[in-house]
Structures are given as structure tokens and as C-alpha cells.
Amino acid sequence: MTDCTGTLASRYLEQYIQGTLSERESQKFEEHFFGCPSCLAQVEALQVVALKLGGQPRKMPKTPIPWPVRGSALAALAAMMIIGFLGFRVLYRPAGPSVAKVPSVSAPGSGNSLKSDAASLASSTMSRLADLTLPAFQPPNLRGQNGDPHFSAGMKAYNRLDCRSAVDILSQVPAQDDDSLAAQFYIGVCQMQLKELAAASSSLRNVDSAGDSPQQEAALYYLAQIALARNDSTTARHYLARTISLRGDFLVRARAELAGIPAGGALQ
């Protein structure tokens, strides 16, 4: 491993391969990767991918349906659902006795039992939606890559599902280390597992605020899960929408959860 942090590669690599980097910056980057095997390997990897992509047939993805058409279709669908729902309510209206039972279930002195029942039902639905299971971690298995020892040790504890130890060890990964963002993410999900939801939110928000990173999408997804666990549907919707906007590995799950959040807003 070199002491190079990969900053030059992340800044210049793509433009260098495209041939759009200025001569001065090209020279600077060349002088660097002539002495940095890891940056050289990145250049070579992207070059071979570009070469292979150049030889592949073009398949334009399906053009998205224009908004006016899509809007009309959605409106029609919504209208059908409303009509169906109203029809269902008319046809299957609950019989008198069961309505009469409701007051007896409510707490003494509560004049709003139906509303609170609905809220608790929605609340439990939301909590059930929350996916608080730990995401799998695949340790990189590359020759000559050991990474920060605290990170490796922390992730071993994580893979043993020893979240408390994982948090303690991962907290020792230096902030300037390349693994620090990953460490922060896994600290967050461990805290989530330990039901320390406020701390988990804070850790995962740090990952999100660091911008584009391999962990950003997962951080947004788990922030949504924490919000669901707290029955905060507004925040959950916000984070799920942001997860979906990244169109990554969590796209399907996030969409399904967003659709499953009961209507009615925040229930806190």
C-alpha cells in the first residue's frame, strides 16, 4: 500500500481517460501515477472498461413516458382506487354491534378512542415495516490491503454480531483514515441494533452529510428505518425518497417500504 490517499485519482481519473483534462493537469496526474501503483491500476482498469464499452452495441434504455401522459394515467389509477375504496366501504360497512363495542375498549375518560386505535394500528404497522437487521459486510479480499487495524478488528466483531464491541473498536478508527466513513456507517447500524436510535441517527447523518460515498445510500435507507421504528412517517418518507433517488441497491426495498407506510402523516 502506498501513502497515496487516491485524491488525485478521484479528481482526475475520469477526465484523464476521456482526454478532457488540461495538459498541465494531465502531466501532474501522469507524474503521480508513474510512481503510484494503486492509481496506475485504477487508470488501467477504467481504460480497459472504456475500450470494452466502446466495442459493445448501444442499447438506448426505454424512453420514459412523458409527464402529461404519465400524469393522466396516474390520475385515472387514483380515481379507480378511490372509487373502489368507497365502494368497499359502502358494501362492507361494519354491523352495529361491533361499532358499539368500540367505546368499551377505549381507556376511561378518552373521548377519541377510534382515532387512537387507528393511530396505534398505523403505528404498529410502521414499526413492523422498520428493517433493523444488520447489513452484511463483505471484507475486501485484495492482496496487500490490510486497512486500518481498528477497522478490521471492529468489523470482525461486527460479523460476530457483537455490536457493543464493534462500536467501541470502530470508534477508534482515525477520522482522517479512508475507512472512517465506513466505520461511521457500521457504528450507526450497530447503534441501531442496540436500540440507541438517537446516536444511530447522528452517526448515519454524518455519513450522509459526507456526500457521495459507497455508504451514502445505505445510510439513507437505515435513517429511514430508524424513523419508521420511531413511527415518524414524515422523516421516513423523506429518507426513503432520497434512497430511491440514488437508484441503487436499496431501490426496490425503499420503494416497497414507501408504498407500505400508512397514510396519515407523523404519528408521534
Next chain:
Amino acid sequence: MSVEPSDKSGSVTQEAAHENERLVRDIMAGNREAEEAFAARFLRPVKAMLLARSRNSDLTTDLVQDVMIEAICALRRGQLREPARLSQFVIAIARNRLNNHYRASVRTPESLEFPDNLPDLSRNADKAEEQERENLAMNAIASLEPIDKTILQMTLVDGLKPGTIAQRLGLKSDVVRQRKLRATRRVIDFVRGQSQTAMPDHIVVGKVT
């Protein structure tokens, strides 16, 4: 392979400068092993540089040997005054060779001194590694979603900016940027991560699956 370490700004460290001086001195003294070491160290970066600048793999294959031969001959003649600047010296030769190639249509190409006792520049090990990288690249491309593949094609092959790609694909620019970043990282990690001959790396963080 001996590799010249570099600091974060890309400048050569003291240790690497000494190593360069030793390599240059040994080549001047006619040491064949030093020439082999020089070839092993510089063949790949020279090739990457020529490919990036010419975007022509056939031309790169032709020129890379010329550059290495010219560099070794120049080193044998002691033409490098500052051995610590060995990388810059090789880069300059490569750049001149490429420029000369493009000027060749208006000028007679200069003849290249071609001594018999040159180190093996064909480097079969590198070829095998290159083949492996190509296979991995195909697998990496196959692992991409069609939309990501299209975005990478438009970026790396056509040289289009995310805004233009977004317009053509009917997506938001931010989405294109995000997808492009993720796809680029994915293919690089795939090609390097699964290569048995991968070089030492920056620290790579674990991925969430």
C-alpha cells in the same frame, strides 16, 4: 516490482530518488538487470499514458516499445542529468514520441537506434495480466444495469457530460452523476478487486450489500 513511492501530492520521496539514482547509475554501467527492472517498472505506466493520450490501442502497442527503447538507450548514454527525475524523463520521451508520430505525416519519421542487447519488452506476464483484466472488464460491464452501462458508454466512450446524458436519457442530472460515480467505482473495484495480480491499493472500504 520496485515501485517509486510518492507522497500525497505526487512528488517523489527521498527514498525513491535514491532508488532512481541507483537504477540510472546501474543502467549507465551496463547492468542488464537494472534495465529489466526499469522495463518492469515503466512499461505499464507508459502504456497507460500513451493509451490515454492517443485513445488508440494499436498505436499504443506500437509506440510503447519505441519509448522504452529510446529511454533505455538515452539512459545508457547518460543523458539524464537528474536521476531523481526519472519518471518525468520517461514521460517526456513518451510525449515526444507521440507528438512525433502525429507530425510524421509532414516529416520523415526519425530512425530509432535499435541495439540487439535490449531487455525483454514483450513481457508475457504483463500480457497474461492484461488478458485477465480484459475478461474482468467484460464481467464488470455485464454486471451493470443497462442504464448504468449506457451512462458509462456515453461518459467514457462519447465523452459526454452528465447534463447532456441526462437530457438524452430523460433523467435528472443528479441521478446521472450519482449513477455514473457508482458505476465507475463498481467497475474499477470489480476489475481490480477480482484480479489475482492486483497491485497494492489505497485503503478500500468494505461494501454494504
